[in-house]
Amino acid sequence: MKKKFEYIYDFFIGKRIWLTTALLSFVQLAYSQQTPNPSTENWMLSPGIIGTIVLIAIVLIIAIFILTTRLSSYIDIVKRKKIATEKLAFAEELIQLEDSEIDQILLQRKAALNFKLSGEELGGHIVAKDGKGMIIKVTHDPENPLVDEKKNTSLSVETPLPLKKIILWYIGASVFWLAFGTLIGQYVGMKFVWPEMDSFSWLSFGRLRPVHTNTVFWGWASLAMIGLGYFVISRTSNTKIYNYTWAWYAWWLINLSVVIGNIFLMSGINNGGGEYREYIWPVALLFAGGLIFTLMNFYQTVATRKVSEIYISNWYILGGLVWTIVLATIGYLPQFQDGLGETVIQGYYMHQGVGMWFMTFTLGLIYYYLPSSLNKPIYSYSLGVLAFWTQMFFYTLIGTHHFVFSPLPWWLQTVSIVFSAGMFIPVIAGTTNFLLTMKGSWSDISKSYVLPFFLVGVVFYFVGSTQGSLQAFRFTNFVWHFTDFNVAHSHMTMYGIITFVLWACIYAIVPKITGKNPRQVFVGVHFWLAFVGLFAYMISMMAGGTLRGLSWIEGEPFMESVILMQPYWVWRAIGGSLMFLSHLVFAYNFYVMARNIKPQSSQVKRIFQNSNI
Amino acid sequence: MLDFHKNHRLLVLTAFTVFLVLSIIIAVIPAYQLQETEPLPNMEALSDQELRGLQVYTAENCVACHTQQVRNIEMDNTWGDRPSMASDYYYSKMRQDVWRQSPSILGSERTGPDLTNVGKRQPGEEWHLLHLYNPRIVVKESIMPSYPWLFEEVSEKDIRKNDLVVPVPSKFLKDKDKKIIASEKAKDLIAYLQSLKQASLTANMKADEFIPASKKKEVTKSDEESNLVDGAQLYMKTCAACHQADGQGLSGAFPPLAGSSIVNDSNPETLIKIILQGYDARAEYGVMAGFAEMLTDEEVAAIANHERSSWGNSAPTVTKDEVKKIRDYIKMLNQ
Numbered sequence: 001m002k003k004k005f006e007y008i009y010d011f012f013i014g015k016r017i018w019l020t021t022a023l024l025s026f027v028q029l030a031y032s033q034q035t036p037n038p039s040t041e042n043w044m045l046s047p048g049i050i051g052t053i054v055l056i057a058i059v060l061i062i063a064i065f066i067l068t069t070r071l072s073s074y075i076d077i078v079k080r081k082k083i084a085t086e087k088l089a090f091a092e093e094l095i096q097l098e099d100s101e102i103d104q105i106l107l108q109r110k111a112a113l114n115f116k117l118s119g120e121e122l123g124g125h126i127v128a129k130d131g132k133g134m135i136i137k138v139t140h141d142p143e144n145p146l147v148d149e150k151k152n153t154s155l156s157v158e159t160p161l162p163l164k165k166i167i168l169w170y171i172g173a174s175v176f177w178l179a180f181g182t183l184i185g186q187y188v189g190m191k192f193v194w195p196e197m198d199s200f201s202w203l204s205f206g207r208l209r210p211v212h213t214n215t216v217f218w219g220w221a222s223l224a225m226i227g228l229g230y231f232v233i234s235r236t237s238n239t240k241i242y243n244y245t246w247a248w249y250a251w252w253l254i255n256l257s258v259v260i261g262n263i264f265l266m267s268g269i270n271n272g273g274g275e276y277r278e279y280i281w282p283v284a285l286l287f288a289g290g291l292i293f294t295l296m297n298f299y300q301t302v303a304t305r306k307v308s309e310i311y312i313s314n315w316y317i318l319g320g321l322v323w324t325i326v327l328a329t330i331g332y333l334p335q336f337q338d339g340l341g342e343t344v345i346q347g348y349y350m351h352q353g354v355g356m357w358f359m360t361f362t363l364g365l366i367y368y369y370l371p372s373s374l375n376k377p378i379y380s381y382s383l384g385v386l387a388f389w390t391q392m393f394f395y396t397l398i399g400t401h402h403f404v405f406s407p408l409p410w411w412l413q414t415v416s417i418v419f420s421a422g423m424f425i426p427v428i429a430g431t432t433n434f435l436l437t438m439k440g441s442w443s444d445i446s447k448s449y450v451l452p453f454f455l456v457g458v459v460f461y462f463v464g465s466t467q468g469s470l471q472a473f474r475f476t477n478f479v480w481h482f483t484d485f486n487v488a489h490s491h492m493t494m495y496g497i498i499t500f501v502l503w504a505c506i507y508a509i510v511p512k513i514t515g516k517n518p519r520q521v522f523v524g525v526h527f528w529l530a531f532v533g534l535f536a537y538m539i540s541m542m543a544g545g546t547l548r549g550l551s552w553i554e555g556e557p558f559m560e561s562v563i564l565m566q567p568y569w570v571w572r573a574i575g576g577s578l579m580f581l582s583h584l585v586f587a588y589n590f591y592v593m594a595r596n597i598k599p600q601s602s603q604v605k606r607i608f609q610n611s612n613i
Numbered sequence: 614m615l616d617f618h619k620n621h622r623l624l625v626l627t628a629f630t631v632f633l634v635l636s637i638i639i640a641v642i643p644a645y646q647l648q649e650t651e652p653l654p655n656m657e658a659l660s661d662q663e664l665r666g667l668q669v670y671t672a673e674n675c676v677a678c679h680t681q682q683v684r685n686i687e688m689d690n691t692w693g694d695r696p697s698m699a700s701d702y703y704y705s706k707m708r709q710d711v712w713r714q715s716p717s718i719l720g721s722e723r724t725g726p727d728l729t730n731v732g733k734r735q736p737g738e739e740w741h742l743l744h745l746y747n748p749r750i751v752v753k754e755s756i757m758p759s760y761p762w763l764f765e766e767v768s769e770k771d772i773r774k775n776d777l778v779v780p781v782p783s784k785f786l787k788d789k790d791k792k793i794i795a796s797e798k799a800k801d802l803i804a805y806l807q808s809l810k811q812a813s814l815t816a817n818m819k820a821d822e823f824i825p826a827s828k829k830k831e832v833t834k835s836d837e838e839s840n841l842v843d844g845a846q847l848y849m850k851t852c853a854a855c856h857q858a859d860g861q862g863l864s865g866a867f868p869p870l871a872g873s874s875i876v877n878d879s880n881p882e883t884l885i886k887i888i889l890q891g892y893d894a895r896a897e898y899g900v901m902a903g904f905a906e907m908l909t910d911e912e913v914a915a916i917a918n919h920e921r922s923s924w925g926n927s928a929p930t931v932t933k934d935e936v937k938k939i940r941d942y943i944k945m946l947n948q
Contacts, residue, residue, distance in 0.1 A: 109685045110642065114813075130818075167913065191756075191758070192756055195748075195749075195755070195756045195757065195758060196749075196759065199758075199759050199761045199762075200762075201760075201762040204673065204758045204760070205677065205678070205758045206674030206675060206677050206678070206758065207673065207674055209674065209677045210674060210677070222945075224829055236760050268672035268673065269672065269712075269713075270671065270672065270674060270713070271712075271713050272671055272709065272713055272714045272715055272717050273674050273675075273676035273677065273716055273717045273718075274714075274717035275721060277716075278674075280712050280713060281712070282712070299621070299625060301619055302621050303622075305621075308619055309618050309619055310617075310618055310619065310621055310624065315617075315624060316625065318621075318625050318628070319625075319628045322625055322628055322629045322632070323628065323629075323632050326629065326632055326633055326636060327636070330636055330640060330641060332714075334708060334714060336641055336644040336645045336648055337644065337648075337708070337714050337715055338706060338707050338708060338715050339646050339647055339648050339650055339699065339703060339706045339707075339715070340644075340647040340648075340650065340699045340702055340719075341643075341644035341647045341648035342644075342646065342706055342715040342717065343647075343649060343706075343717070343719050344640055344643045344644040345640055345641075345644050348636070348639065348640035348721075352636075356632075385617075385618075392631060392632055392635075393627060393631075393635070396635040396636060396639060397635065397639050399639070399640065400639075402721060403719070405684035405686050405824075406682050406684060406687055406697075406719060407682065407696065407697045407698050407699050407701070407702075408643075408647075409643065409647075412639075415639070424733055439726055445702075458883060478686060478688075481684075482680060482720075482721070482722060482723035483723070484724075486721065486722065487722075500696055552688045553687075553688045555688065555691065556846075557846060557849040557850050558691075558726045558850075559752065559754055559755075559849070562754055562755070562756060563754050590657040
C-alpha cells in the first residue's frame with residue numbers, strides 16, 4: 001500500500017506538476033460558479049453554449065472536409081477521362097497528316113525504338129515473384145466511377161477456430177440487438193409525433209423506452225465490446241484464451257439477461273425506473289455473472305501472457321470490467337437506497353455505467369484496433385496511461401451532475417461540476433493520442449473503409465465528452481436540464497463515440513478472421529446514413545431543447561413548450577429512421593463477412609500449411 | 614515496485630481498490646447519510662391505496678417523462694411553492710418489495726409537467742380519469758400515451774353499482790355503445806396523483822429561496838408587480854386543463870364558461886366564490902376544487918376578468934378588493 005501511495009504522490013506531484021496546477025484552476029472555476037445567478041439575457045454568449053456550438057462546428061467542418069476530399073477525388077477521375085478524350089482527338093489529328101510528315105516522324109520513332117539497354121541494369125535474369133506475399137491484389141481496371149477504391153483487408157491473421165467462433169457469435173448477437181434496440185428506439189421516437197400509434201400496454205412509451213436503452217447498452221454495445229475484446233486480449237498477450245467455455249457461459253448469461261429483462265420491462269415489472277437499472281436484480285445478476293466470467297477469463301489470459309508487458313488496451317479492458325462489477329454491486333445493494341440515498345446512487349450509477357464500462361472498454365479497443373488498422377504503433381503509451389488513471393479518478397466523482405439544483409447536498413453537486421471540468425484531462429490526452437497516431441496517414445482514410453468510422457468516433461470522443469463537461473456547468477444546466485438536449489447528448493456519446501468505434505473495430509477485424517470483405521458500396525451507405533441520421537437527430541434535439549429551456553425560463557405555460565417541440569420531434573424521427581436503416585445495412589454487411597466460417601477456416605489452414613507458416 | 618505494466622495483479626488490484634474507495638466516498642456514504650432524513654412533521658404517510666398507485670406509476674414508468682423535483686431556481690416556482698427537500702421523499706421513496714427498489718421518482722426528463730404538486734394543481738378525479746383514458750380528451754396537444762388498459766369497456770347493462778363510469782366523449786370511443794369504467798389500478802394511480810402535494814413547513818423551518826433567473830427581472834417585478842398579472846396566462850395554467858382554452862368545457866365533465874350565466878353575471882360574487890371554494894352543485898358535471906390557497910386576490914381577479922371578457926363573454930371588471938372581501942367573508946363563515 002505504501003508503495004502505491006508513493007507512486008501516486010510521484011505521479012501527481014513529482015512528475016506532473018502541471019496536473020496539479022490544472023486541478024487548482026478547476027477549483028477556481030468552481031468558485032466562480034459558486035453563486036449561480038446566471039443572467040438569461042445573454043444566453044447566447046455563455047461559455048457553455050458557445051463551447052457547445054464550437055464543438056458541433058468542429059464535427060461539421062470535419063464532415064465537410066471528408067466530403068471535399070471525396071469530391072476532389074471524383075473530380076480527378078473526371079479530369080483523367082477528359083485527358084483520354086484529348087488523346088483520341090490527338091490520334092485523329094495524326095490520321096490527317098501528310099505522308100512525308102509521317103515518314104519523318106516514323107524514322108525518328110524507329111531510331112528511338114531501336115535504342116536498347118543492355119537488359120542487365122536492374123534485376124538481371126531473376127523471374128519476378130512475390131515471395132513474401134506483399135501484393136494483395138492485382139488489378140488492370142482500378143477506376144471506380146464515384147469513389148476511391150478501398151483496400152480490401154488481407155487474409156493475414158491466424159486465429160484459432162474456437163476463438164473465431166466466440167468473436168463472431170458475440171458480434172452476431174450484438175448486431176441483432178442493435179437492430180432490435182434501435183427499431184424500438186425508432187418506434188418510441190415516432191410516438192412523440194403520433195402518440196396514438198397503438199394502445200397496447202406492452203408497447204406503451206414508458207415501458208418501451210427502457211427496452212430501447214437497455215437493449216442497446218447491454219445487448220449491442222456490451223456484447224460487441226466483449227467479443228472484440230477477446231481478440232485483443234488473446235492477440236496482445238500472445239497466447240490463447242484461458243477458457244473457451246467460460247466465454248460461452250458469459251454469452252448465454254448476457255443474452256439471457258437482455259431477453260428476460262426486456263420481457264419484464266414490457267410486462268410492467270421494473271426495478272423503480274432509475275435509468276439503466278430498470279432490470280430487477282435477478283436479471284441484473286445474470287448480466288453481472290456474465291461480466292464475472294469475462295473478467296476471470298481475460299484476467300487469466302493476461303496472467304498467462306507470453307510477453308512481459310501488459311499492452312495498454314488490456315489496462316482499459318480489465319479496468320472496465322473490474323469497475324463495472326463494483327458499480328453493479330453498489331447500484332443494486334439495498335442497504336443505502338431509501339429516500340434520496342437512491343438518487344445519489346442513481347447519479348453515480350448511470351454516469352459510471354457509461355463512463356467506466358462503455359467508455360473505458362471502448363478506449364481499450366481503440367488503443368489496439370486503431371494502430372493496427374493504420375499498421376503503425378500508438379503515438380504515446382504514457383498518454384494512454386495518464387488517461388487511464390485520470391479517467392478512473394475524475395469520472396468516478398461526477399455522477400451527481402445529473403442532479404444539479406436538486407435537493408441533493410450542494411457540496412456533492414459542486415464536486416461533480418468541478419471534476420466534470422477535470423474530465424478535460426483524460427479526454428484531451430486520449431484525443432491527442434489518437435489524432436497524432438492518425439497523423440501522416442490521412443490519405444489512408446479515404447482508401448480504407450475502417451478509418452472513417454474511427455475518425456468520426458475519435459472526433460465525437462472529444463466533442464461529446466467536452467460538451468458533457470460544459471453541460472454540467474450551472475448555467476448550461478439551467479437552460480438544458482430536463483429538456484431533450486440531454487437526449488441529444490446521450491446519442492452524441494453512446495452513438496457518436498461508442499457505436500462508431502465499435503463499427504470501426506468490427507469492420508477491421510471480422511474480414512481478417514473470416515477472409516471475407518463486405519461490399520464497399522454498402523459500407524459507404526452504412527457510414528453516411530448513420531452519420532447524416534445522427535446529425536439530424538442531434539441538431540434537432542439540441543435546437544429544440546434549448547428553445548424549450550428558454551420557454552420554461554420565460555415562465556410560459558408548459559403546453560407552449562410541448563407545441564414548440566413538435567417540428568423538432570419530427571426531425572428527430574427522420575434522423576432516427578436513417579440511423580435505423582443504416583443498421584439494417586450493417587447487419588447485411590456483417591452477414592456477408594461472417595457467413596459459413598467453417599469451410600473458410602479450413603481454407604485458411606490450407607493456405608498457411610502451403611506457405612509453411 | 615510500481616510496475617503496473619508488468620504486474621497484472623497489482624494493476625487490477627489498484628484499479629479495484631482506488632475505484633472502490635472513491636465510490637464509497639462519493640456515493641455510498643452520502644447515500645447512507647441522506648437515508649437518515651426524517652419526514653416533515655406535516656407530512657402524512659401514503660395510504661395503502663396510494664402506495665399501490667405509486668407502484669402503478671412505477672410499473673408504467675411515468676418517471677421517464679415526469680419529474681418530481683422542484684429545483685431551487687426560479688423557473689421551477691411554477692411547480693411548487695418552495696424547492697423540494699430530502700424530507701419530501703420520505704414516504705414515497707421506500708423500497709417497494711424484495712424485487713424492486715425505491716422508485717426513482719425525481720426523474721431526469723421533463724417531457725411532461727413536473728408532478729410534485731399535481732394533487733393541488735389538478736385535484737379533480739374526473740379530469741384524471743379522462744386524462745388517463747386518453748390525454749387528448751382534455752389537452753388537445755398532449756403527446757402523453759393513453760392508458761386504456763387501466764379501464765374496462767362494458768355495455769351499459771353490465772355496469773354494477775360501485776363502478777366508476779368515465780364520461781368519455783363519444784368521438785374518443787372505439788365502440789360507441791359501450792361505457793368506460795375505471796379499473797382498481799386506475800383508481801389507485803389517481804389516488805396517488807391526488808396525494809401529491811408539497812407539505813407545508815412548520816413555523817421554525819425555512820425553505821431555500823429560489824435563485825432568480827436574472828437580476829433585471831427581479832427589479833421589474835417589485836416595481837410594477839401590481840400590473841403584471843396576466844389573466845390569460847394564468848387561465849391557461851390553472852383552468853384550461855378542464856374548462857379548455859376556448860372556454861367550451863367538455864360535455865359530461867366540465868361546464869363551458871363561454872356564455873355561462875354565472876361568468877357573465879354583472880355581480881361577480883358567485884364566480885369568485887366558485888374559484889375560491891370550488892363547486893359541486895350540478896350532477897351532470899364533475900366536482901371542482903377550490904383555489905383559495907393557490908391563488909392571490911389579484912390572480913383570482915385577473916382570471917375572472919379574463920373569463921368575463923373572452924369567448925364572447927362580456928361583464929364588468931372585477932377588482933382585487935372585491936375578491937379580498939369575499940375571501941374574508943368565507944374565512945369568517947368557516948370560523
